[in-house]
Amino acid sequence: MARIGIIGSEGRMGQALVRAIADAGHEYAGGVDRGGDPAALADRSDVLVDFSAPVALEGNVHAAIGAGIPIVIGTTGLEDRHHTAIDNVARAIAVLQTGNTSLGVTVLTQLVREAAARLGPDWDIEIVEMHHRRKVDAPSGTALLLGEAAAQGRGIELAAHRESARDGHTGERQHGAVGFAALRGGTVAGEHSVILAGEEERLILSHSAENRMIFARGAVRAAEWLIGRAPGRYTMDDVLDPAAR
Numbered sequence: 086m087a088r089i090g091i092i093g094s095e096g097r098m099g100q101a102l103v104r105a106i107a108d109a110g111h112e113y114a115g116g117v118d119r120g121g122d123p124a125a126l127a128d129r130s131d132v133l134v135d136f137s138a139p140v141a142l143e144g145n146v147h148a149a150i151g152a153g154i155p156i157v158i159g160t161t162g163l164e165d166r167h168h169t170a171i172d173n174v175a176r177a178i179a180v181l182q183t184g185n186t187s188l189g190v191t192v193l194t195q196l197v198r199e200a201a202a203r204l205g206p207d208w209d210i211e212i213v214e215m216h217h218r219r220k221v222d223a224p225s226g227t228a229l230l231l232g233e234a235a236a237q238g239r240g241i242e243l244a245a246h247r248e249s250a251r252d253g254h255t256g257e258r259q260h261g262a263v264g265f266a267a268l269r270g271g272t273v274a275g276e277h278s279v280i281l282a283g284e285e286e287r288l289i290l291s292h293s294a295e296n297r298m299i300f301a302r303g304a305v306r307a308a309e310w311l312i313g314r315a316p317g318r319y320t321m322d323d324v325l326d327p328a329a330r
């Protein structure tokens with residue numbers, strides 16, 4: 086049994102996590118939200134799970150370092166400076182950051198990497214996502230994760246090939262681009278499709294989240310897995326790797 090602390094505990098994911106922690110037989114060490122003290126929470130936890138907001142990231146990872154415990158970061162909307170901070174922190178503690186903790190999306194990233202590698206740059210890649218009306222970042226963290234997987238499959242840098250927010254006279258699609266489209270509305274938990282469009286055929290790889298418990302269960306599984314790991318930056322691929330269990 087592990088003591089799991091939640092950052093963003095009053096939020097939609099935080100509430101799902103409280104249930105998932107109990108379902109898995111762990112102890113809920115408590116939670117913090119805006120204005121809370123992550124250091125005090127870290128001191129009474131074996132691992133932190135962060136589903137809050139990018140602005141909180143720096144304080145959260147320093148709380149984890151201060152207590153010498155690992156942290157799962159599920160918060161999305163992260164910028165380059167956040168990823169640099171995570172890289173630095175991962176020299177001292179075990180950190181797992183991902184835009185999607187579900188098992189289905191973790192496998193989907195592997196399929197997308199493989200498809201992009203096999204089909205080559207003449208197949209256009211477009212990533213379409215839909216989320217609930219309250220989501221504040223776009224493209225979703227999952228869409229970016231899938232874009233990174235496609236870019237890895239092709240051996241390119243996503244940042245140099247990313248096309249999003251098309252509007253007006255955009256000109257033709259750039260050869261080799263990875264396109265993103267974000268839809269928002271209703272209560273959709275998370276829909277993602279990666280469309281690989283070739284000459285007269287399309288391959289579409291999709292994932293549908295029916296509710297937030299899939300993310301919460303995956304995050305708890307990641308938290309269990311991180312406890313006792315050496316410092317480093319880990320992914321959900323590591324958690325699901327049969328050789329690492």
Ligand SMILES: NC(=O)C1=CN([C@@H]2O[C@H](COP(=O)(O)OP(=O)(O)OC[C@H]3O[C@@H](n4cnc5c(N)ncnc54)[C@H](OP(=O)(O)O)[C@@H]3O)[C@@H](O)[C@H]2O)C=CC1
Nearest residue numbers: 093095096097098118119137138141159161184185186300
């Ligand atoms: N990786 C994954 O698998 C998933 C990631 N997510 C991501 O998780 C994050 C949270 O999503 P969701 O639960 O829907 O969002 P909510 O807005 O419902 O919850 C966010 C929570 O974090 C709190 N919070 C805001 N700022 C801070 C802060 N500075 N310090 C501590 N807590 C803070 C909020 O408090 P307050 O209300 O007071 O602002 C709120 O309780 C988002 O980035 C989302 O994209 C979501 C689902 C799955």
Ligand SMILES: O=C(O)C1=N[C@H](C(=O)O)C[C@H](O)C1
Nearest residue numbers: 161184220225226227274275
């Ligand atoms: O904000 C959400 O709700 C979700 N956010 C994550 C993302 O940005 O991809 C994961 C999931 O799709 C739900």
